[in-house]
Amino acid sequence: EVQLVQSGAEVKKPGESLKISCKGSGYSFTSYWIGWVRQMPGKGLEWMGIIYPGDSDTRYSPSFQGQVTISADKSISTAYLQWSSLKASDTAMYYCARHVDSNYCDYWGQGTLVTVSS
């Protein structure tokens, strides 16, 4: 059974750094793209970017390029989403999702709520 299990909710202050995780199981982690989707409170889904753990090829949405870093550690089947300096506007639910052919998401994590507040 394919599962994506995300790290728990985070409460941070503006300017702090953060790295959230998504552990895949039940499939070959290095054979599928895995990516991140943002959902701000009461808003729609926004695609942030993806990584191919097999060779670390990474693609970002133009809206998120330079704002976050996506990485993966294939030895532990885990993908990461990282911020170096959080802003209040980063407050959102973040979902990881397995991508098929880098195109669509067939399995989703449960989501990680990130709250940034002073």
Place this chain on the structure above:
Amino acid sequence: SYELTQPPSVSVSPGQTARITCSGDALPKQYAYWYQQKPGQAPVLVIYKDSERPSGIPERFSGSSSGTTVTLTISGVQAEDEADYYCQSADSSGTSVVFGGGTKLTVL
């Protein structure tokens, strides 16, 4: 940047047919995908490659494509289908994935 346009809301009575559209210039060249999201839950894929249905998705969900518009059709809508629905596709180069703004389906 590339955009997919959906109506903000659609309302239907139980047993009726709901149609949710999604428009985008690259849709004649790129497949579309549809997700259902209920409150407090992660999205679920309901249609892939314009009209294919994943295993476990009821047959009342179907998808179609015509030019720059794709449509998600839910036949015989049930109360449990009330949710937000998002279309998703890629830009013309195929390198950037985009979601539509979402449509709230209300079952009256």
